Amino acid sequence: MLLVYNAHFDVVNFSLPPVTDGSSWLGLIDTNQPDVQMPSFEFGHAYAVTGRSLVVFGLATENIATRRLRQGLGALLDVAEAPLSS
Numbered sequence: 001m002l003l004v005y006n007a008h009f010d011v012v013n014f015s016l017p018p019v020t021d022g023s024s025w026l027g028l029i030d031t032n033q034p035d036v037q038m039p040s041f042e043f044g045h046a047y048a049v050t051g052r053s054l055v056v057f058g059l060a061t062e063n064i065a066t067r068r069l070r071q072g073l074g075a076l077l078d079v080a081e082a083p084l085s086s
Contacts, residue, residue: 001028002057006049014055018043022059028073029056 002025006012016025025045027038032050040060041047049055058073 002059004047004049004055004057006051006053006055009051011048011050013046014049016041016043016045016047016057019059022061024060025057026060027055028058029054031055 002016004014006014022043024040024042026040030036030038030050030053032053041057047055
């Protein structure tokens with residue numbers, strides 16, 4: 001997982017780093033665009049992180065675990081959005 005937090009008030013371009021065991025970065029969460037399903041990004045891609053936001057990426061590898069990570073994160077977000085009942 002790669003967490004990118006921009007505390008600045010303006011956009012900051014963040015270059016996604018290469019990782020030996022990975023093939024690309026999967027966009028998981030962008031708090032500026034919470035309802036958008038993010039695509040995959042190649043290493044070195046300059047991602048524009050909006051001011052005062054958080055972006056989460058997962059490392060994509062050539063196995064099924066990456067798909068399960070994305071599905072699990074989606075399920076977690078669904079639970080977090082559900083209202084708490086008493």
